[in-house]
Amino acid sequence: MRYSEDAIEEVRMKNDIVDVISGYVKLQKKGSNYFGLCPFHNEKSPSFSVSPGKQMYYCFGCGAGGNAITFVMEYENYSFSEALKVLADRAGVKLPVQEYSKEARAQEDLRATLLEINKLAASYFYYQLKNPQGELGYKYLRDRELSDDTIVRFGLGYSNKTSDDLYRFLKGKGYDDAILKQTGLVTIEERGTYDKFWNRVMFPIMDVNNRVIGFGGRVMGTGEPKYLNSPETKLFDKSRNLYGLNYARLSREKYILICEGYMDVIAMHQAGFTNAVASLGTAFTLQHAQLLKRYTDKVILTYDSDGAGIKAALRAIPILKEVGMSIRVLNMQPYKDPDDFIKNLGADAFQERIKEARNSFLYEIDVLKKDYKMDDPEQKTAFYNQVAKKLLEFPEALERENYLEAVSREFFINYEDLKRLVNRLGASLGTAGTASRGEEEKGFKGQKKKDKEDGVKQSQRLLLTWLIENPVLFDKIHGVITPEDFIEELYYNVARMVFDGHAAGTLNPAEILNHFINDDDQYRAVAGLFHASLNESLNNEEQKKAFSETIMKVKKNSLDYASRHAEGIEELQRIIKEQAALKDLNISLD
Template sequence: MRYSDDIIEEVRMKNDIVDVVSQYVKLNKRGSTYFGLCPFHNEKTPSFSVTPAKQMYYCFGCGAGGNVFNFVMEYENYTFGEALKHLADRAGVQLPKIEYSGEAKKKAERRAALLEINKLAAGYFYYQLRRESGRQAHEYLTGRGLSEETIRKFGLGYSDKYSDDLYKYLKSKNYSDELLRDSGLFNVDERRGMYDKFWNRVIFPIMDVNNRVIGFGGRVMGDGKPKYLNSPETTIFDKSRNLYGLNVARTTRKNYLILCEGYMDVISMHQAGFTNAVASLGTALTSGHASLLKRYTQEVLLLYDSDDAGVRAALRAIPILREAGVSSRVVNLKPHKDPDEFIKALGAEEFEKRLEQAMDSFMFRVHMAEREFPMEEPQGQNRFFERCAQMLLELSDELERNLYIEAIVKDYRSSGISVENLKKRVGALAMKGTPAEQRIQPKPVGAGQQKKKESAAEKAQKLMLTWLVTYPGIFDTVEKYIQPSDFVVPLYRQVAEMLYQQHRDGDVNPARLMNAFIDSEEQREVSSLFNATIHLETPEEQNRAFSDAVIRIKDESLKERNRTWDPTDIQGLQELVKAKKELEELGRKRQQLHISFE
């Protein structure tokens, strides 16, 4: 049993998709549609669209799309039930107590089981740390200056040196090998079978913002490799959209968050009273991380290691945060390498001062760029100010740009640069035009999979469905020639049947239609059916495109009927002959196929 369609639709209608998506993604309005950077893949040029009229989103880069439920499910890694409850709470809708059945229930139960396995594993690791066999790990943590309270607060633990301890423990709880394999806690090979992924390591449980254990990090105590070992991505663990320590930091009273590199950095800062520290999980900062941070703060202090790798990480993070609408500053820890080392050496008060002295991120980029040029030479200075002009052109706000021009001139006045000089350089560069940003392509669908090339017939069917959703007024014309049975791709036919029924009911509503699809791949495919594009400017081009689509859809439908025709079916043969004649007649009269996309 599932929630009624009326309840689902009430929740959807009370959560405007632009309002919901704006909590995660910075959107800019262009005409009747909003655009922003896609939170589901890294990109520099916005290809993520939100259409209020359809109450749907779609990314033309990676193909992610759907209604408000799909967005929350995809972004938060929620099941449909969890997304429904989240949005119902947001809109103040009281959900009846009800149980799911079928596919939705199965997915929810599997997800709940994986969360329970991780919770049990975290408890097991915590227990092992307090046994005699965990003494070395406990001494390692206390030797790093961690108190018992901090160890308990972060649930730190130890994985025993035997590589099947956790496996035996969880098997005693009657979990299947298939489920344990999907948890990310175990490796499998032909010789050894299934064995613990983490063994003889200090364990750092990773929690989501709702304090649920979703993964683990393990640190070797000696010189073994790798130094840190992290859980792989699973149904419940997405590294690009979770941050270590955010479950605690999100409740901070500070008006900014501190972004650093590792588990120990976060833990040592929290112990020293800086409870607004978070870290990415063994990956570079992504747009997903930035969107997550945006939900909890307007400003981030970047606190990466002071070595070259840390500088590069900061330089990569700054534009990603800016695109998400988060301002940033960069903290200088020199002469110390990381916050843990700094706090141990100089204390919390000095660390607080460094935070207060954090450098504006744009000026940090300027000063780092200076290193690339021989500033003692006129040519080097000239190339440096050319780079500054390029960076200044990234700022669309004129007042902001002028303020940074003045700040650069103030710092480099000894090189002979003036405000007028730099403004002229920026203006000249703007007139020339700057090279288009290199687009970061999304990963192909599936590991090692090539996306199947779309046929002309599939394109025609997609266009027709997009037109029917975008311009419902054309239904009466389309129905004269095309019925849902003419859509030969099964999913397209299913969607067409639903749209035609909505038309008969007097309300073409693609966002409501999406409620019927639970599978994520189906959701993406259905979304693409409502976002097919073709450039049409004149009424003549519209009519030509419409007649081409009608004839191609009918032709493909006839071919499909011919392929599946039973040679013993004489009546079927007669119907095929009649349909072929009608198609030929339609081709001769294609000029009469008029349409108005208004």
């Protein structure tokens, strides 16, 4: 169900943004706004601003911005409906009852029941761990040097040796076989019923909202498989969830550590590295990368230092690059995994390794080099050719040049020789190589075109910011600028609402933002418009000149665009007259 705009706005208006955000962030009043440390990135000096007048927040450091609803969505990782319900309850607003189809209602009820059963199962496993029957599991965790606080924090437990122990417990709670079959916790067949997990240390798997969606189990003894995960269910998709992300997303670090297993994540969190996550018994996927991208654009791979760990890192690097991540790889030597490293060398040494983590491309070259004997001329030449091919993976000439210099320096390869090899190989493969002069000129022209396009956007963005900050300016542009002069679709949509709101005397930036709440990129861009401020007084001569020039640019670009899309000679003639009249246009702030 989609809530009406009136219902959404009622919830927003009854939740003062300063009160809402103060529940999460310590704010201090400075002038008309409040400031605090941004909860969405790590910073030492407050750049997170909350405006009670606009009922909006904006971080000048990372660009996060929005209203009370989007803040709860981003901080809690809630959907729009979930955030709206939380704020509605907070303000005592009764939202319209959602009307589902019979099928949709059944699906919602099923999900709620599965979550309820998983929560019960997690509590049951924890209970077993702390009782005599769980002594084997508890001893294993303590031998791994996990504290009781850590065991509680991650909800660790134990599944008994009895093969239908959990099934009988859940049946006793009133759940029938039809629903239990869908939990992934039990197997019900004609030949009998038995638990999915038994005689295992249990790791509840939580989604980002701390709801138990599945389980992992580590066998006690020599049974196989050593680690076992819940099967795919209505709740659990291992390719779209990451172990530990419910805690890691709240870390104030600028990066996330990716490791291989549950114990690595838990050991790292216990040692203070609360930004560690792991995939759930599956290879790292594009969905995992996209999920992480919501919280950071920097990751450090801390996979095992053995052959399997190296292969996992090499698989993950291109996936992470595809979503625009900055990637580094941590050197675990002489230990196999983070758990062993921290136990032997300590958290401080691990922190130093994080600082020294290797650029992912140079790490790939490191691994590549191991396949060649560098004292053999033939193999050395083959290695150089492979390095050149890798360098051709960079489509941008500047980035390729920077890496060419780095590889030359790091691997003691003559820079000019390597550059010639890259160019020659690029030509033979029909790829860009290092740009020729003709390509550079083409790129320069392309850059000029891009700069012009960016200038057009900047002018429209700047004008909208002026109008939002100083409504008196509407009188100055009356009869000259209309919403149709904002030729960027997003800015046109915002301008239309801003102009309409001003005309009605109800200009409300926080309400306007509600219209863009389902598109992360758009609402960030709009929030930036609404929370920008003018750096100079309107009486300043430079400010006056800048305002006049901005009006001229917006109008000229609008008319140029209209002339290119004119239909008919009469319309074109009208546009030409308006273009000619621009030289006499005089917009003054006086």
